[in-house]
Amino acid sequence: MEVDTRSLMKRKYEQHEHEHEQLNTSKPSAFFKPVAGRKHTLTVALPGSIIANAQNHDLKTYLAGKIGRALAVFCVDEIVIFDDGQRQNHRQAQNRTHQSRRHDDNDDEYSGWSDPDHFLEHLLSYLECPPHLRKSLFPMHPNLSQAGKLPSLDMPHHLRSDEWCPYREGITVDQGSADSSEIKKRKPSNITAGNTTLVDAGFPSLVRLEPPPLASIPVNTRLTLKFRSETDPGIYTNLTAEAVGPDTPREEKGYYWGYSIRRASGIHAVFSECPYFNGYSFSIGTSERGQPIDTCISRLCGLAKQNEMGGEPVFKNVLIVFGGVAGLEAAVKFDSENLAEISIGRDNPTELFDLWVNLQPTQGSRTIRTEEAVWLGLAKLEGASSTLSERNKPTTPQLHRLFSGAHLDDQSIYHDDLHDGDIEANSERESESMKRDSNDSGSEADSAEEEKNSKAELEVRDGIADEHDVEALPTHLEEKHTNGSIKDPNLVTWESPEDPANPKNWPMKRKWAATFIVSAFTFISPVSSSMVAPALNSVGTDFGIHNEIEIAMVLSIFVLAYAIGPLILGPLSEIYGRIVILQLANLFYLAFNIGCGFATSKGQMMAFRFLSGLGGSALLAIGGGVLSDCWTADQRGKAVGIYSLAPLLGPAAGPVAGGFITENTTWRWVFWATSILDAAIQIAGLFFLQETYAPTLLERKAQRLRKETGNNALHTEYDNKNKALSKILSTALVRPFRLLGTQPIVQVLAVYMGYLYGTMYLVLSTFPALWEIRYGESIDIGGLNYISLGLGFFMGAQITAPLNDIIYRRLKKRNNNIGRPEFRVPLMVPAAFMVPVGIFWYSWSAQVKIHWIMPNIGAFIFAAGSIVGFQGIQTYLVDAYTRFAASAVAAATVLRSIAGFSFPLFAPNMYKALDYGWGGSVLGFCAIVLGVPAPFLLWMFGEKLRGKSKFAAGS
Known part of the structure; x- marks a missing residue:
């Protein structure tokens, strides 16, 4: 960056006494000379309650200014302001008369008293904004009444009118403006044309x-510009520039280009809403009860060297979290229910962080204020973070937490090939938060926090996590800090970060063995659910089942068990370990699946199918958690890619294989064949699949040490987590139905999701009759038609995840980088039309019996639309009920499983009365009635409904 010193006034110069050289000392030279592009980022998270603790407006302003200076000096890329539950206490203690209200109801009425989080966000945004843009972007507001007392941040993008840089911040103006004198007259409502x-x-x-x-870009939209010329043109007229992403100056040239600001409803949202693909690669919590900073820095450097193998980034996105007056422990305690809901911790804050640090072990004062801790922490960690960041290479693809597209019962993960350099990628599930420091605290948190509603606009990053859905942990939270505090000699942890007993440190062969076995387990259950479809008529003939409803029930009763199994077996895996529950459940499935092959009556067949489905449901609920235990976030891409294929291929492969087996042997071999395959997997699992759940492994270690040493005080950091079986099961079983009974959003979306799921199983159950009776195909050839459904499920799942995120990021960017669950709605629109189009196409093609490819095309469109709609509904529920997302999705899962059971039961009578054409039209019209209005109603009224709910985000 070059500076024209001729027109710069009031700058300090020094005259060299001997050589008489003129040196410009107005700015450090490093400010103007970035060395190279920078991919790594630094995030700071702190509570907004520190503003509430300040006694008057001047002190609040001063506090925001001091924090802003620290962010600028140490090149912080993101600041997260979270709720630690203390601001209400401050407001009550000070007996303020100001009434708290949502700031977006009336921006003129919130203040540092009523909404300290928004106040801090407001002032930090003002400080980050280049001065020449502030008048346009920041209208007059009481928060800014003391803005003149704020310090100047003077960051690289705060350029003067006669300074040149190849990048610059600007704001769009209306096309009619010819010169800068007209800028003041422009109206925000105008649009560039x-x-x-x-x-x-x-x-x-x-x-x-x-x-x-x-x-067209709306007027008053802030843009980052890139000029073609690297050198100063001298004359700043008739300039052209390209609009680029705000991270481009940093990534391409290494300029520090300010910070982004995000608000979080609690510690859990700091993590779950992280915008980076793989979350925060390393997290640091600060507290006076942590390990000494010098020890931690030594460990960081050692860890960086040990993790250089394979060239994967180790500390690409670093998060540092600071606490408020009550400390970081109080913030964790306040958010304990949400943390439990997404399975990233309970009452022990050390579980949340890779490092638990004491920044000043020899402090002379009883307390260190948050603003002091920010300066102190960034200064002490700056050297270490720079060393670590230099080792980084481009990040691995993001892992999107999605529920299986093909089978719709699996909870799998989608592998996105977007890369870190993508402009759109940096705001995906916005929430790269840093875990906060309780170094600021002088007193311990002593109040028991009650269930509190979400307030900020929340965007859950990679999906849901739940106590009974442990596979869904956000990738950056699965790598919990398990070394504990060195101050507790009775704490049992891993021996070191490289402890070979930790599944993440297992040899690669052992990890891949676990991955393939779990993927095989997950493949079997969807195969079993649909493999019997081509054999339904044969089963009915042998058992004398003439009632078509009972014949269809042979297929669908397996799915009914999916409504019950995960709610019970998932929580059990948290108490007894993943592998033991998975193995026992699979044995349960195996026994009754074999029993299906030996069934001698329809009663036995129905009972055995239900019980085998109950055991099979655990494989889908637990399997993904094993992968999260074994693989770190930057290693997991290939493993998850293999795992996610299993439930997508199962529903298509099952009927295809079932058709050939039934045609050439007997329908009993449909069950025996899957049992033989599952038995082989079970045997392999007994030898090669060992426990991976860290709490279970550490508890076993603690028990062994207690026996060897006689020290009964030995414990793990997972003890005292309120893991009573009764409480876990009551939460898993009661809350979903509570949401289903009281939340209109959950009710509407669950009904539509149930319709999609039920229709899918209706088609699966009626395919054999269509191809064998109407088209005259043999059972084995007719089974090949299921491939169209499988392809539709697979393609829909592969397209949905990246497209959903791209749409969300763009809408969020247009909304001043504030995310809303309603930004998940647009993708539901094409799905709402694809489903009825596919049904009409399939039904009337079958009605007039045209070429076999035509019904298959309709089935493909229907299957793809179902998955797109299904994933849109699910991501909306996750974003709308962040704190209770797992329960909201569980409620929908129960209803959809019941629909998957019941829809095939009325299909035969419906088609007998109306035939395929009008029978399918009934389904198509229902899809229009249920599906088409839903996205538009959610777009218009979703926020209001969330505002009235005590469970939803933004309420």
Whole structure:
């Protein structure tokens, strides 16, 4: 960056006494000379309650300014402001008369008293904004009444009108403006039109975007510009620039380009809403009860060297979390129910962080204030973080937590090939939070926090996590800090970060063996659910079942068990370990699946199918958790890619194989064949699949040490987690039905999801009759038609995840980087039309019996639309009920499983009365009635409904 010193006034110069050289000392030279592009980031998280603790407006402003200076000096890329549950206490203690209200109801009425989080966000945003843009972007507000007392951050993008840099911040203006004197007259409601977009970048003349944007950009939109010229042109007129992402100056040239700001409803949202693909690669919590900083820095450097194998990034996105007056422990305690809900911790804050640090072990004062801790912590960690960040290489693809597209019962993960450099990627599930420091605290948290409602707009990052759905842990939270505090000699932890007993440190062969076995387990259950479909008529003939409803029940009763199994077996795996529950459940499935092959009556068949489904449901609920135990976030891509294929291929492979088996042998071999395959997997699992759940492994270690040493005080950091079986089961069983009974959003979406799921199983159950009777195909050839459904499920799942995130990020960017669950709705619109189109196409093609490819095309469209709609519904529920997301999805899961059981029962009579054409039309019209209005109603009224709910985000 070059500076024209001729026109710069009031700058300090020094005259060399001997050589008479003139040195410009107005700015450090490093400020102007970035060395190389920077991919790594630094995030700081702290509570907004520190503002509530300040006694007057001047002190609040001063506090925000001091924090802003620290963020700028140490090049922090993101600041997360979270609720630690203390601001209400401060407000009551001070007996303020100001009434708290949501700031987006009336931006003129919130303040540092009523909404300290928003106050801090407001002032930090103001400080980060380049001065020449503030008048346009920040209207007058009481929060800014003391803005003149704020310090200048003077960051690289705070450029003067005669300074040059190849990047610059600007704001769009209306096309009618010809010079900067007209900027003050522009109205925010105007929209740039045509192919020309003008930007006020602080120069005497406006800048024109080249190439022009594909769509018009609203006036008063802040943009980051990139000029073609690296050198100062000298004359700042007729300039053109390209609009780029706000991270481009950092990633391409290494400029520090300010910080982004995000608010979180609690510690859990700091993690779960992280915008980075693999979450925070390393997290640091600060507390006076942590390990000494010098010890931690030594460990960090050692860990960086040990993890360089394979060239994967180790500390790409670092998070540092600071506490408020009551300390970080109080924030964790306040958010304990949410943390439990997403399975990232309970009452012990050390579980949340890779490091638990004491920044000043020899402090002379009883307390260290948060603003002091921020300066102190960033200064002490700056050297270490720089060392670690230099080792980073491009990040691995993100793992999107999605529920299986093909089978719709699995809870699997989608592998996204977007890369870190993508402009759109940096705001995905916005929430790269850093775990906060309780170094600021001088007193211990002593109040028991009650269930508190979510307030901020929340975007859950990679899906849900739940106490009974342990596979869904956000990737950056699965790597919990398990070394504990060195101050507790009775704490049993891993021997070191490289402890070979830790599944994440297992040899690669052992990890891959576990991955393939779990993937095979997960493949079997969906195969068993649908493999019997081509054999239904044969089963009915042998058992004398003439009632078509009972014949269909042979297929669908397996799915009914899916509504019950995960709610019970998932929580049991938290208490007794993943592998023991998985193995026992699979044995349970295996025994009754074999029993199906030996059944001698329809009663036995129905009972055995239900019980085998009960055992099979555990494989889907627990399997993914094994992968999260074994693989670190930056290693997990290939493993999850293999695992996620299993439930997608199962529903298509099952009927295809079942058709050939039934045609060439007997329907009993449909069950025996799957049992033989499952038995082989079970045997392999007994030899090669060992326990991976860290709490279970550490508890076993503690028990062994207690026996060897006689020290009964030995414990793990997972003890005292309120893991009573009765409480875990009551939460898993009661809350989903509570949401289903009281929440209109859950009710509507669960009904629509149930319709999609039920229709899918209706089609699965009626395929054999269509191809064997109407088209005259043999059982084995007719089974090949299931491939169209499998392809539709697979393609829908592969397209949905990246497209859903791209749409969300763009809408969020247009909404001042504030995310809303309603931004998940647009993808439901094409799905709402694809489902009825596919049903009509399939039904009327079958009605008139045209070429066999036509019903298959309709089935493909229906299957793809079902998955797109299904994933849109699920991600909306996750975002809308972040704190209770797992329970909301569980409620929908119960209803959809019941629908999957019941829909095939009325299908035969419906088609007998109406035939395929009008029978399918009934389903298509129902899809229109249920599906088409839903996204539009959610878009218009979703926020209001959430505002009235005590469970939903934004309420």
